[in-house]
Amino acid sequence: MRALAIAKKDILIYYSKGPVVIFGILLPIFLFLAFWIGRDLPLNFLMAGLIAMTVFFASTSVSPVVAPWEGQMRTLERLLTYPIDVKTIILGDIIASSIFGILLSAIPLAIAFGVGISVNPLIILGIVVSAVCFSSLGLLFSAYPSNIPATVMMISALVRFPMIFISGIFIPIDNLPWLGKILAFLSPLTYFTDIARFCVGLKPFFPVYTDFAVLIGYTTLLFVLSVKLHEKALLKRI
Amino acid sequence: MAVIKVENIEKSFNGKRVLKGISFKVRKGEIFGYLGPNGAGKTTTVRILTGLIRPDKGKAFVCGYDVAKEPIKAREKVGVLPEVSNVYPDLTAWQNLMLASQLYGLDKKTAERRGEKLLKEFGIYDVRNSKVKAFSKGMKQRLMFCMALICNPDVIFLDEPTSGLDVASARMLRRKVLELRDEGVTVFLTSHNMDEVDLLCDRVAIIKDGKIIAEDTPDGIKELVGGSVAVEVRFDREVDFKGEKVGDRYVVYTTDPNETICKIVEFAKSRGVRIVSINTRSPSLEDAFLKILGEVA
Numbered sequence: 182m183r184a185l186a187i188a189k190k191d192i193l194i195y196y197s198k199g200p201v202v203i204f205g206i207l208l209p210i211f212l213f214l215a216f217w218i219g220r221d222l223p224l225n226f227l228m229a230g231l232i233a234m235t236v237f238f239a240s241t242s243v244s245p246v247v248a249p250w251e252g253q254m255r256t257l258e259r260l261l262t263y264p265i266d267v268k269t270i271i272l273g274d275i276i277a278s279s280i281f282g283i284l285l286s287a288i289p290l291a292i293a294f295g296v297g298i299s300v301n302p303l304i305i306l307g308i309v310v311s312a313v314c315f316s317s318l319g320l321l322f323s324a325y326p327s328n329i330p331a332t333v334m335m336i337s338a339l340v341r342f343p344m345i346f347i348s349g350i351f352i353p354i355d356n357l358p359w360l361g362k363i364l365a366f367l368s369p370l371t372y373f374t375d376i377a378r379f380c381v382g383l384k385p386f387f388p389v390y391t392d393f394a395v396l397i398g399y400t401t402l403l404f405v406l407s408v409k410l411h412e413k414a415l416l417k418r419i
Numbered sequence: 420m421a422v423i424k425v426e427n428i429e430k431s432f433n434g435k436r437v438l439k440g441i442s443f444k445v446r447k448g449e450i451f452g453y454l455g456p457n458g459a460g461k462t463t464t465v466r467i468l469t470g471l472i473r474p475d476k477g478k479a480f481v482c483g484y485d486v487a488k489e490p491i492k493a494r495e496k497v498g499v500l501p502e503v504s505n506v507y508p509d510l511t512a513w514q515n516l517m518l519a520s521q522l523y524g525l526d527k528k529t530a531e532r533r534g535e536k537l538l539k540e541f542g543i544y545d546v547r548n549s550k551v552k553a554f555s556k557g558m559k560q561r562l563m564f565c566m567a568l569i570c571n572p573d574v575i576f577l578d579e580p581t582s583g584l585d586v587a588s589a590r591m592l593r594r595k596v597l598e599l600r601d602e603g604v605t606v607f608l609t610s611h612n613m614d615e616v617d618l619l620c621d622r623v624a625i626i627k628d629g630k631i632i633a634e635d636t637p638d639g640i641k642e643l644v645g646g647s648v649a650v651e652v653r654f655d656r657e658v659d660f661k662g663e664k665v666g667d668r669y670v671v672y673t674t675d676p677n678e679t680i681c682k683i684v685e686f687a688k689s690r691g692v693r694i695v696s697i698n699t700r701s702p703s704l705e706d707a708f709l710k711i712l713g714e715v716a
Contacts, residue, residue, distance in 0.1 A: 187522075193509070193510060254508070255505040259501060259563075261471055262471065265522055416472060419471070
């Protein structure tokens with residue numbers, strides 16, 4: 182219940198801003214167009230990538246900067262004096278970020294329906310699980326104890342952008358060299374991209390239940406790590 | 420009955436000892452002033468008592484809860500007005516207050532009833548739907564006070580509550596502090612405003628370099644400086660006079676005001692300056708505070 186209050190606060194303050202929503206929509210579309218234009222790729226392969234990128238970028242767009250912003254705005258100390266623990270704050274941040282990722286995923290899904298691609302309803306479950314997973318990853322970026330959002334954004338960008346190139350979005354995992362394959366296996370985005378590919382009628386690299394199991398495993402790991410690291414970092418922010 | 424109990428607390432940051440074994444108790448319904456120069460350890464003490472940081476040694480209890488072991492339970496009984504904090508500027512006053520109530524776990528009906536009452540009491544009900552970024556510092560501070568009181572706390576921690584406020588807002592918050600005391604709420608007040616502490620506090624502790632060097636009532640603290648009297652004198656022009664300069668006056672602390680006044684008159688005659696005014700007064704809490712800090716140093 183208290184985590185929901187944190188989530189509501191985040192949505193009202195951070196996620197409902199026009200530029201945040203527009204950036205969340207435009208960035209994956211631009212990346213998608215940059216990759217698509219001039220290449221002869223099947224539309225369903227591209228749509229799977231667009232869905233994956235949208236959920237990934239939306240879920241990791243704001244979550245890394247909430248803690249540094251709150252430290253900078255001096256609202257964090259007040260938050261920490263309420264009868265809530267760090268776990269509740271992190272959970273609230275993840276809920277808000279996941280809702281944002283899930284809502285924005287409606288856009289590529291609508292495009293997919295618009296261009297006549299049939300999408301397996303399992304995609305909904307995939308979007309929910311991966312939005313939570315990516316939000317937890319976003320929270321992990323902000324565990325670096327800096328109150329300068331630009332610093333955290335830089336760390337976040339350093340991880341996020343390479344991830345889209347090694348996660349089977351633009352290049353199928355089968356076509357990656359062995360080192361690329363190892364990196365792909367380490368990326369949680371790979372498993373959601375795989376689910377998305379399955380849902381648009383393509384052959385997935387892993388069995389779908391494996392994708393879900395790995396995503397849930399990553400979510401648990403990232404959440405626990407985020408809580409542990411934020412417990413140390415939050416006090417350095419005040 | 421002690422609502423706040425601190426037993427031999429020690430805390431270091433990066434090898435620097437910030438608190439060196441402090442102990443004190445605060446009784447129920449008491450306004451306890453916690454004074455000290457910047458960097459003395461006041462904020463660290465408050466952060467330990469509100470469960471934000473854990474002490475290296477010693478124990479602290481708030482409302483019977485060990486704040487290191489059960490910080491959440493302790494915080495449920497506590498309202499906090501931190502010195503360096505802010506409300507969410509992009510939320511309205513009402514949204515900020517309701518967020519506080521939800522984080523205290525209040526049900527919606529209770530939260531709305533209390534919220535409405537508090538905003539009316541603090542004179543910001545009419546602007547409850549305005550975003551806080553348009554508020555003055557005084558209005559923000561009133562709102563933060565409401566947020567600290569929404570849980571009906573047994574203890575409230577106030578860190579520089581009237582710092583930078585206009586006279587009307589400061590006076591209103593002081594009146595509210597006294598009302599809270601009358602309602603049985605324990606108030607832990609840190610402030611640099613000695614007049615405010617003198618006016619409000621039942622007891623005062625002075626901390627310096629991580630140690631409590633005095634603890635008494637405000638009058639008791641004043642008596643600690645040895646019953647001295649402050650002689651204030653103003654000359655008609657700048658003169659090299661041995662005394663503490665306060666504005667255009669000089670202040671001399673003495674246990675023999677007669678002799679001191681005679682010496683000042685002799686000094687004025689010898690330098691050819693006129694005394695514009697001269698008067699004596701009892702030392703204020705600020706005088707005592709400075710003298711205690713100086714003597715111990």
